[in-house]
Amino acid sequence: MKFIKFKNEKDASLFVANELIASIKTNPSIKLGLATGSTPIPLYQDIANDYAKNKTDWSHVSIFNLDEYIGLSENHEQSYKVFMYNHLFSKLNVNLKNTHFPEHGINYDELIKKNGGIDIQILGIGTNGHIGFNEPGSTLDSLTRVVDLTPETIQVNANKFFNGDITNVPKTALSMGIASILKAKKIYLLAFGKSKQYAISELKKAKAFNINFPASALALHPDVTIIYDEEAESDL
Ligand code: PGA
Numbered sequence: 001m002k003f004i005k006f007k008n009e010k011d012a013s014l015f016v017a018n019e020l021i022a023s024i025k026t027n028p029s030i031k032l033g034l035a036t037g038s039t040p041i042p043l044y045q046d047i048a049n050d051y052a053k054n055k056t057d058w059s060h061v062s063i064f065n066l067d068e069y070i071g072l073s074e075n076h077e078q079s080y081k082v083f084m085y086n087h088l089f090s091k092l093n094v095n096l097k098n099t100h101f102p103e104h105g106i107n108y109d110e111l112i113k114k115n116g117g118i119d120i121q122i123l124g125i126g127t128n129g130h131i132g133f134n135e136p137g138s139t140l141d142s143l144t145r146v147v148d149l150t151p152e153t154i155q156v157n158a159n160k161f162f163n164g165d166i167t168n169v170p171k172t173a174l175s176m177g178i179a180s181i182l183k184a185k186k187i188y189l190l191a192f193g194k195s196k197q198y199a200i201s202e203l204k205k206a207k208a209f210n211i212n213f214p215a216s217a218l219a220l221h222p223d224v225t226i227i228y229d230e231e232a233e234s235d236l
Contacts, residue, residue, distance in 0.1 A: 001203065001206070001218055001219060001221075001224045001225075001226055002224065002225045002226065003203075003204065003225075003226045003228070004225060004226070004227055004228075005228055005229070005230065005233060006227065006228070006229050006230075007229065007230055008192075008229050008230065008231075009042055009192040009193070009229050010042060011229075012190065012192065012227045012228070012229055013040075013042035013043040013045075013046055013190075014046050015227065016043050016122070016188055016190065016227055017043050017046035017047050017050065018046075019120075019188070020032070020043075020047065020120065020122075021047065021050050021054075021056050023119070023120060024056055024057070024058065024061055025056065027119065028057060028060045028061070029060040029061065029062070030061055030062075030119045030120065031061075031062045031063075031064065031112075031115055031116060031117065031118050031119050032061060032062070032063050032064070032118065032119065032120055032121075032122070033063075033064050033065075033066060033118040033120065033121035033122065033176075033181075033184055034063055034064070034065055034066070034084065034088075034122050035065070035066050035122050035123055035124050035132075036065065036066070036067070036080045036083045036084065036124075037124045037160075038124075038160055039124035039125075039190050039191070039192060040087075040122060040124060040190065041087060043122070043190070044087040044088040044091075045087075047088065047091075047092070048087075048088065048091035048092065051091060051092045051093070052091070055093075057093065058092040058093050058094040058095075059093050059094070059095050060095075060098075061094060061098065062098040062099075062100070062115055063084075063089075063094065063098060063099045063100065064100045064108075064111075064112055064115075064118055064176075065080055065081075065084060065099070065100065065101045065102070066102075066123070066132040066133075066175065066176050066181075067080065067102060067132045067133045067173050067174060067175040067176065068080045068081065068101045068102050068103070068173060068174050069170040069172075069173050070146065070170055070172045070173055070174060071170040071171075071172070072170055078161050078162065080101060081101055084099070100112075101174075102144050102174035102175065102176065103174065104174070107144075108143075108144035108174075108176065108180070109143045109144050109176075109177075109180050109183075112180070112183070117183060117184070117185065118183065118184040118185065119184070119185050119186065120184065120185070120186045120187075120188070121181060121184035121186070121187045121188070122188050122190070123181070123187060123188070123189040123190070123215075124189070124190055124191070125189055125190075125191050125196060125199045125203075125215050126152075126153055126156070126199070127152065127156060127195050127196065127198065127199060128150065128152050128153065128199075128213075129198075129199055129202055129212075129213035129214050129215045129216070130150075130153065130214050130215070131178070131181060131189070131214055131215045131217075131218070132175040132176050132177075132181060133147045133149060133153070133173045133175035134147065134175060134176075134177060134178050134181075134214045135147065135148070135149065135150045135153065135214065136150070136211065136212045136213065136214060137211060137212075138177065138178055138211070138214050139177075139178065139211065140178055140179065140209050140211075140217055140220075141177075141178075141179050142177030142178045142179055142180075143176075143177040143179055143180050144174065144175065144176045144177055144180055145174070145175070145177060146172055146173070146174055147172065147173055147174075147175045148171065148172055149169070149170070149171055149172065149173060154166050154169045154171065157169050178214060178217045181217070182217060182218075182220065182221050184221075185223065186223045186224075186225075187218065187221060187223065187224045187225070188224075188225050188226075188227055189203075189215065189218065189224065189225070189226050189227065190227045190228070191203075191226065191227070191228045191229075191232045192228065192229045192231065192232055193229070193231050193232060194231050194232070196228065196231075196232040197231075197232055197233070197234035198234070199215065199232075200226070200228050200232045200233065200234065201234045202215070202216070203215055203216070203218070203226055206218070206219040207219055208220075
């Protein structure tokens with residue numbers, strides 16, 4: 001794992017946006033794995049700004065999102081489909097037919113494989129080390145499946161996206177598994193702010209997979225870059 005520390009979230013997000021834009025220019029039909037949550041919002045804003053200015057062509061890019069809540073209607077404002085549409089897809093000339101989310105009745109891992117695999121995967125990280133919704137206890141061989149959210153994740157997401165009301169947060173989701181994520185050719189994990197200090201310090205120590213800290217699986221991948229800011233650095 002390579003670690004790159006930035007002064008702040010803004011500089012870090014612009015760096016990743018430029019990496020993605022350069023990759024699309026090299027490979028216009030690139031397959032991207034994208035994430036939701038608060039972390040990638042500035043990244044998506046930078047990509048939208050680039051499109052407004054430079055018209056980078058997204059029409060042949062395929063996007064596979066990491067996860068989706070179970071139980072929210074497709075047009076619920078907190079569904080990840082709506083999140084991605086509002087923050088990114090509506091701002092680009094992306095072909096919505098090329099955008100994918102895990103769904104019941106779809107073999108998502110097979111779909112990704114049929115499309116040639118994910119070239120670049122963007123990840124956030126939970127305060128408990130989850131990637132996607134692979135909570136502690138997820139196994140290294142896990143593929144896309146139904147997962148239970150931990151009380152910690154439900155509370156964090158309630159605070160960020162559901163006005164603090166845990167009763168409105170779905171308790172299950174469909175998530176790419178740890179094995180699904182590790183199949184991506186290149187991975188960027190973004191972590192910003194003090195709440196991610198524990199996650200960054202554990203990632204720095206990770207040498208092998210630890211089932212209690214799912215992101216440790218990234219230590220087994222040959223091309224992972226951890227992008228973090230000064231606030232996420234800790235003395236732990
Ligand atoms: P966040 O979530 O970007 O809202 O911090 C990250 C995650 O839970 O993976």
